[in-house]
Amino acid sequence: MYQINALNPKDEGHHTRKRFGQNFLHDQRVIAKIVRSVNPRPGENVVEIGPGLAALTSPLIGECDALTVVELDRDLAAGLPGRVPHPERLTIIEADALKFDFMSLFQEGRPLRVVGNLPYNISTPLLFHLLEFGAKVKDMHFMLQKEVVDRITASPNTKEYGRLSVMIQYYCKPTFLFEVPPGSFNPPPKVTSAVFRLEPYDVKPIVAKNEKALARLVSHVFTQRRKTLRNSLKGMLAEDAFEKTGIDPMARPETLSMADFVALSDLVVA
Structure with missing residues (x-):
């Protein structure tokens, strides 16, 4: 330090x-x-x-x-x-x-x-x-x-x-x-x-509907980065989230782009 x-x-x-x-x-x-x-x-x-x-x-x-x-x-x-x-x-x-x-x-x-x-x-x-x-x-x-x-x-x-x-x-x-x-x-x-x-950015290239939800999702998946998205996000996302976004539920978080994270966070269940 x-x-x-x-x-x-x-x-x-x-x-x-x-x-x-x-x-x-x-x-x-x-x-x-x-x-x-x-x-x-x-x-x-x-x-x-x-x-x-x-x-x-x-x-x-x-x-x-x-x-x-x-x-x-x-x-x-x-x-x-x-x-x-x-x-x-x-x-x-x-x-x-x-x-x-x-x-x-x-x-x-x-x-x-x-x-x-x-x-x-x-x-x-x-x-x-x-x-x-x-x-x-x-x-x-x-x-x-x-x-x-x-x-x-x-x-x-x-x-x-x-x-x-x-x-x-x-x-x-x-x-x-x-x-x-x-x-x-x-x-x-x-x-x-x-x-x-x-x-x-004056204008962000990609804008999340809820930035707190984005921050929460990103933090959550990277604390469990060895898990697949399906396992780590169980209960956080709507059931059809992966189908809607086209993101592989078996993927791991380090493979996702910014657009992927925003797309998933937009479907976080409140």
Whole structure:
């Protein structure tokens, strides 16, 4: 469980906090690559989650005329103005991103662009929390464990394909960008990381009649992924659901497309 933050060379003496699971990014090449991927521009509504010691914040704020950061660590938040080249452009919010109302940062005509080296131990609930504001978000660039990014971007008929793949891809277009090795951090985590992009759909390619039913069905079948659909969904679907959708009742969940999951969820018995 790691929270990856950026390490500013002049803050080498900062001690990481185990309760926040902090690992600080120090590889300047990786930092530059992240900033190039985000490609921030003046006039955009850019929000960074977990700025840490500001090594990513500093180049970001150099490209923006305003940057909002959400930082849980009170000591780190207090030191941020002294670590960036344009403190007058910086707005600091001391808050837990998992509970923060990102809608409060939305400005008409300026959708949010969210950047973050997310706390790995709360990454999944945080991603779903952010998706609640997806209609107001242009894109999101995050770093997580590579294995989690592989699951988010996975296609059907792969071992990585699961609940996270289906539900994230229902709301967003995900793109795997690049890997980040453990040596890019201080202290090095025990996992390889990866940077990826999420682009929430303005209009979803496929729309479920009941998104809660979709989420419930997807979660249910992937907790029993070795079972056939007929067995795992017994009692959840109308009797003629497989006949209506043309989906093989003997199939397993990792073989289904997004359209298949939506078609089945539309026939969930209330």
